[in-house]
Amino acid sequence: MDERTGLPVVAMVGGGQLARMTHQAAIALGQSLRVLALHPDEPAAMVAPDVVIGDHRDLDALRRAAVGAEALTFDHEHVPGELLSRLVAEGVTVHPGPEALLHAQDKLVMRRRLAELGEPVPAFAPVSSAADVDAFAAEHGWPVVLKAVRGGYDGRGVWIVGDSGIVDELLEAGTPLMVERRVELVRELAVVLARSPFGQVAVYPAVETVQRDGINTEVLAPAPGLSEDAAEEVGELAIRIAAATGVVGLLAVELFETPDGRFLVNELAMRPHNSAHWSMDGAVTGQFEQHLRAVLDYPLGSTAVLRPACVMANVLGGDPVPTTGPDERLHHTFARFPEARVHLYGKSERPGRKIGHVTITGDDMDEVRRRARLAADHLATGVWTDGWSAH
Amino acid sequence: MDERTGLPVVAMVGGGQLARMTHQAAIALGQSLRVLALHPDEPAAMVAPDVVIGDHRDLDALRRAAVGAEALTFDHEHVPGELLSRLVAEGVTVHPGPEALLHAQDKLVMRRRLAELGEPVPAFAPVSSAADVDAFAAEHGWPVVLKAVRGGYDGRGVWIVGDSGIVDELLEAGTPLMVERRVELVRELAVVLARSPFGQVAVYPAVETVQRDGINTEVLAPAPGLSEDAAEEVGELAIRIAAATGVVGLLAVELFETPDGRFLVNELAMRPHNSAHWSMDGAVTGQFEQHLRAVLDYPLGSTAVLRPACVMANVLGGDPVPTTGPDERLHHTFARFPEARVHLYGKSERPGRKIGHVTITGDDMDEVRRRARLAADHLATGVWTDGWSAH
Numbered sequence: 001m002d003e004r005t006g007l008p009v010v011a012m013v014g015g016g017q018l019a020r021m022t023h024q025a026a027i028a029l030g031q032s033l034r035v036l037a038l039h040p041d042e043p044a045a046m047v048a049p050d051v052v053i054g055d056h057r058d059l060d061a062l063r064r065a066a067v068g069a070e071a072l073t074f075d076h077e078h079v080p081g082e083l084l085s086r087l088v089a090e091g092v093t094v095h096p097g098p099e100a101l102l103h104a105q106d107k108l109v110m111r112r113r114l115a116e117l118g119e120p121v122p123a124f125a126p127v128s129s130a131a132d133v134d135a136f137a138a139e140h141g142w143p144v145v146l147k148a149v150r151g152g153y154d155g156r157g158v159w160i161v162g163d164s165g166i167v168d169e170l171l172e173a174g175t176p177l178m179v180e181r182r183v184e185l186v187r188e189l190a191v192v193l194a195r196s197p198f199g200q201v202a203v204y205p206a207v208e209t210v211q212r213d214g215i216n217t218e219v220l221a222p223a224p225g226l227s228e229d230a231a232e233e234v235g236e237l238a239i240r241i242a243a244a245t246g247v248v249g250l251l252a253v254e255l256f257e258t259p260d261g262r263f264l265v266n267e268l269a270m271r272p273h274n275s276a277h278w279s280m281d282g283a284v285t286g287q288f289e290q291h292l293r294a295v296l297d298y299p300l301g302s303t304a305v306l307r308p309a310c311v312m313a314n315v316l317g318g319d320p321v322p323t324t325g326p327d328e329r330l331h332h333t334f335a336r337f338p339e340a341r342v343h344l345y346g347k348s349e350r351p352g353r354k355i356g357h358v359t360i361t362g363d364d365m366d367e368v369r370r371r372a373r374l375a376a377d378h379l380a381t382g383v384w385t386d387g388w389s390a391h
Numbered sequence: 392m393d394e395r396t397g398l399p400v401v402a403m404v405g406g407g408q409l410a411r412m413t414h415q416a417a418i419a420l421g422q423s424l425r426v427l428a429l430h431p432d433e434p435a436a437m438v439a440p441d442v443v444i445g446d447h448r449d450l451d452a453l454r455r456a457a458v459g460a461e462a463l464t465f466d467h468e469h470v471p472g473e474l475l476s477r478l479v480a481e482g483v484t485v486h487p488g489p490e491a492l493l494h495a496q497d498k499l500v501m502r503r504r505l506a507e508l509g510e511p512v513p514a515f516a517p518v519s520s521a522a523d524v525d526a527f528a529a530e531h532g533w534p535v536v537l538k539a540v541r542g543g544y545d546g547r548g549v550w551i552v553g554d555s556g557i558v559d560e561l562l563e564a565g566t567p568l569m570v571e572r573r574v575e576l577v578r579e580l581a582v583v584l585a586r587s588p589f590g591q592v593a594v595y596p597a598v599e600t601v602q603r604d605g606i607n608t609e610v611l612a613p614a615p616g617l618s619e620d621a622a623e624e625v626g627e628l629a630i631r632i633a634a635a636t637g638v639v640g641l642l643a644v645e646l647f648e649t650p651d652g653r654f655l656v657n658e659l660a661m662r663p664h665n666s667a668h669w670s671m672d673g674a675v676t677g678q679f680e681q682h683l684r685a686v687l688d689y690p691l692g693s694t695a696v697l698r699p700a701c702v703m704a705n706v707l708g709g710d711p712v713p714t715t716g717p718d719e720r721l722h723h724t725f726a727r728f729p730e731a732r733v734h735l736y737g738k739s740e741r742p743g744r745k746i747g748h749v750t751i752t753g754d755d756m757d758e759v760r761r762r763a764r765l766a767a768d769h770l771a772t773g774v775w776t777d778g779w780s781a782h
Contacts, residue, residue, distance in 0.1 A: 028735065284729075300725075301730070
């Protein structure tokens, strides 16, 4: 509780862009987010006054972040569960709790749990040797998908392989592995919801997520052409997973849509998620405020969309990093697209790095997508990819 | 320029809620607002890391706030013009500049200037004695409106009088005065626009502002029943005033609508303004981002509305201050109105004090207004003014 305001304090582990945007949302709720950051120059630490510098793998740092906070929550999934269990035992309110969060930390735990629940997942198996992979492929066919059980993101930790040649090397390097059937898919979708300790759930409309080289480039909200029945089916799937895992806060369920109209769960995340950034500008309640409301057990906000079409395009650092500065590129982007909602994270530029996102809302999905993509690419590279010139 | 990000630094004089919400907007632009605050517990100082503690009437404090900033701008109008002129002479970029800002600081300067320009203002006269007021009333009739030339706000510094009895007392107390004809009006409107140094202007739709005891309670956007011609007329009036005064940043023009369909200028403000708070949730570009874009000479954002009706209701501290805490009241408000956008300023509660606002958007203005008013009153008092009970 902040004695000055009579309003709660939420502490977030991690100082990245998710914490940065959560602080933005906290301001409207009369709060100021407490951030546990590794460095004072991390995206959230540059914009919030209440920053604890420390490592998320250090129990004492976590304790310092949690002191006096109504809830401790996360910008990422990298806090070891045993430390969180210690904090819970010491009386800290941790949302999501360690048992729930494990499903977002360990892909094998998640797959096994969903399979037990009878939820649709790709065929999978644990891997402790190359022979395990060969046996799996003998049943399901090559190529197969190898995944690091822990720690992968944005396409890292995933290998599509036609033989088991790299398996022993990865295992010897200490990467715990699992293998999955390679799913034939027509596209990827995501459903994000919030769940409160009380058990209230609020689901955002299902979105289509577009990837390039394993990195999300655009999110289309709501998912174009998804039938009402299918939207309800995936929404209910996400609600069942939320209830079964006991997640508190946001849950993102990434899905494969298959050619025969099925939806398989690919990944889970239990924090604000890139696939719901659109909600900041395209829904009544943005995901960052919703996450705070959920972890504080506030009644959840409306997830209704404001306009028929909304596209979020990630700004991925140009390769090579452009010679024009970000300020100049921002000028040009705003000049061409006065309707663009730009969110910059204060991160230094590296090729492929997510340094911001752009959201555009409107009536026509194709047109909104075209504009959002152009704006995001220009912010990243200083180039209009459609050859447009202002001169 | 922030060396860490390559993006500009804006310094804002004043640590109130306008600076607080400007910091929120700055985060999306990759920035962190520098705030000059009197105390570390002011609304903006509680949520921004880059705070200079000092007085806005102290040249050295202003200099400290301005160091390395691309622009110095304002949360209020109380900085003496001579200090701003000194800063400008020293090379600080001050937006709005002191010559422009004078029109928002001195009501007599503003009235004279607008009258010179031929713009519609109520009849007025300077006052140096009770006899001046008597002479004015002899021509225009009693009652008349006495106004403090400087320093009034939220109904303070305005007296509607049927005789000149209090004039000498006010003058002796050092309050510079002017007198105006009391305008018969059907309602009050406001037009807010942004103007960049380059001269680009972006105008928000005209809104209706509802006052009670001189304090704004609700803003209806766009103003209900205003004809297209009238909306264009007041928009162009605001643009002419912006160009004539040379304002950079936001300009709010408060207007009286008279029974014969005329629009008279009541007040000017040159900063983010209560009458445009609705734009944070109801327009493509919120006024706080727009102000930053204007003072940085970025191209301005779209001012289009997102939904047909938007109402902002101020949360005015209850009288007496309620015994339930703000957190409990927030719970109940969210439970009843999941679509309510709440903005709390982190201010202590005092009767009548603006401690936050609520915005609701939708299709039907009357319904949206009813809900926004109920939500704001509940946040202030813990009472549902329609007698509603959740039990």
